[in-house]
Amino acid sequence: MSTLMHDIALMAVPTGIAAGAGAAAVHYRRRATERLGLIRQLESRVRDGEQRVEARDEEARHLAEHRLPALISALSRGDVDSYRDVGLLHPPLATSPTGVAYRAVLDQVSVLAGEASERAERAASAAVQAVVRSLQALINEQQVAVTALQDLRSDEETLALTIPIDHASSQLARRAQIVGILTGMWPGRQRNDTPLPETVRGGVSRIRDYLRVEVSGEPTAYVSGRVVEPVVLAAAELLDNAARHSEPGTKVYVWFLEAHNGISIVIEDAGIGLAPEERERAARLLSGQDPVRITELRTPPRFGFLAIGQLAARYGFHVSVEQQSVHGGVRAVLHLPRALLVAPPAPASPAGAEPVNGSQKAAAFSDHPYPVAEDGLPLRRPGPGSRFQPGAPATSPPPPGAGSQLAAFMRGTHSARTASTDQEQTP
Template sequence: MSPLIQDIVLLTVPTGMAAGAGAAAVHYRRRAVERLGSIRQLETRVRDCEKRVAARDEEAQHLAGHRLPALISALSRGVGGSHRDAGPLHPQLAETLTGAAYRAVLEQVSALASEASGRAEGAASAAVQAVVRSLQSLINEQQVAVTALQDLQSDEKTLAITIPIDHASSQLARRAQIVGILTGMWPGRRRPDTPLLETIRGGVSRIRDYPRVEITGEPTAYVAGRVVEPVVLAAAELLDNAARHSEPGTKVYVWYLEAHNGISIVIEDAGIGMAPEERERAARLLSGQDPVRITELRTPPRFGFQAIGQLAARYGFAVSVEQQSVHGGVRAVLHLPRALLAAAPAPAPAPAHASRSVPEPAAGHASDSLPTGHSYPVAEDGLPMRRRGQGSRLPAAAPATSLPQPGAGRGLAAFMRGTSSARTPSTDQEQTP
């Protein structure tokens, strides 16, 4: 019924009935308005609930698609703290039961992932250590056999065969030591206090391109025995890196810088250099602050800087490659503080019998066969004693050989002095002074 018809009806009825009908109409109209308000409130609440449900759905998708992957990625990089969590998509849900539940899920995943990563790292380290120990044992046996062969046969042909074998063994031993250091093994060699020059020569002897290394200066400092082997390994890795990243025909220069707080060994090459980001990464690795995880090494793995950083942090010296060399390559600096240097040992007194002269041999005496131009110690009975390895072992009728080039023996002498330290059996336990 239209409003016009309703008005007509109200005009035709008696006045009392019109008043009652008007009151009823007002009542029902008020009720309708109240119900309309309730409906609108319900509609608003439904829309709010739908928004909350949609926000929770989006938060669940954000958890699965972003927060969990970010957590796993951060754990794989070894990042801790707040960097592990990417945060909620809707901040208003952070303090709700939903936010608390999602945080609990992330914490459980983090704990499980850390536990699994720790087990994997422990198993990998144990396997690598077992392999390194077996390799070191075989390398030591090979070096002992090579040394025995050199003692028995020191002619040129034998040396030409055994010296490359010995050199390759020393490089293999160094690589095994470096890998072992990354798993927490100690270098395992206790040396006496050694001149710094001989220590660096020991590092030179353990790289492939040792003839390219040119050492300038003769420092008088001594390296404390407990850090001789770590310094040798660190210097060898730096020298090997300099040689491998520069042209084969170029030199690798080594010189020394005396400082108030110690002495620095400077290694320069004329190679391709390093980009700024590479220098930053190298500085972080050489600091030794980041833990090394075998299961997280790059492919192909790069052991050198990481092992040097672990040695530097463990023994107290510092290594940096933050500067560019004057030749455009890399300048590496290995700094030894005063605490790692030792005083030069006092000269040993000469033995009392050393001043005794060799008696003049009589005609036909057995000593006539001794080579001339050599001095020999004298035994208690007055007869000269031969030193092991002295004297010519070639037969008298051996054919003459061409003379070596001037200065050719210096490299061989340095190599032999350096490799003599590599023939000592090593263990994985650090020896204290």
């Protein structure tokens, strides 16, 4: 019996050891599984971290290569209103610190660039205005000197030499006025109410190819003095554009169309016309709705339509080049609403007294192509019945006998010359 128990005990010892070893194996296997799971979690987190870092790197490149350049390009074109941010490559980052920081970068760049642009625009405008004023002063001195010489010597030889200089100066003065208008300067001249035909002829007198312009029609309406100079400038720019973009041997036709709401000045040329996209751009410029920025003008800059648009928006008339001329060129229309027109002044009394409505007394532009006023811009006021007797264009000598006609004109209008003021009433 004792031997049997001993044998059983001996047999039981390996069984316990085996059971203990099995339990230990299970424990270590569980620990190994847990550690493997932890390793896999850590590996997953590492991969996620690497992906987030890669995404942020991609967003940084996207910001530097696309988003910032697009914003700066829009700012440089002055087209911020139409700018749309392309956004993040990885939208989930929008609310992350990275996405918020990148959005703040774009906002700060926009603000700083806008402030820098405004400073540059103010500096450029101030510089341009200073140059324009200095040019106008020099032109004024030149035209005063020419006028003094013409007053002193009204013979045909002197006039043949001085009138082309005078005409060139009037064109230079007009260009200076146009550039100044783009910077916010006013035209600089206040007129009395003026007959509409004389207003148009005032524009004709300020272009190089004035001999090619043919004006027909004599509407009786007067242009309000407040807008005479702006209309003269706008008409001159349209006429100059029509003449320069048509064959030298062709005419530029000007006529008037009376309508219920006002009177239109119609200018037609026989030039090459405008392509549809050019007509659309011209319509946008002539509307005057877009602000003009000196620092954003095209290269080379084109001032004419821009300045006309600014004048039209400021003074209340309308200009369009949306129709094609019957001659294949361009038809430009400058429409003056009734609010900008006044009735003719009452006739003077037999004794030669002033008209009853003195505020509407016409200080008419002369038909003479080379008028001059004390402020350096063209102005002549002929006596009653004077008609247009053009001299020679600035590009060629005057025809034979032209000097004697001009001399007679100068002697006949000497006492009628008066200078207009250099003030403008608020539109």
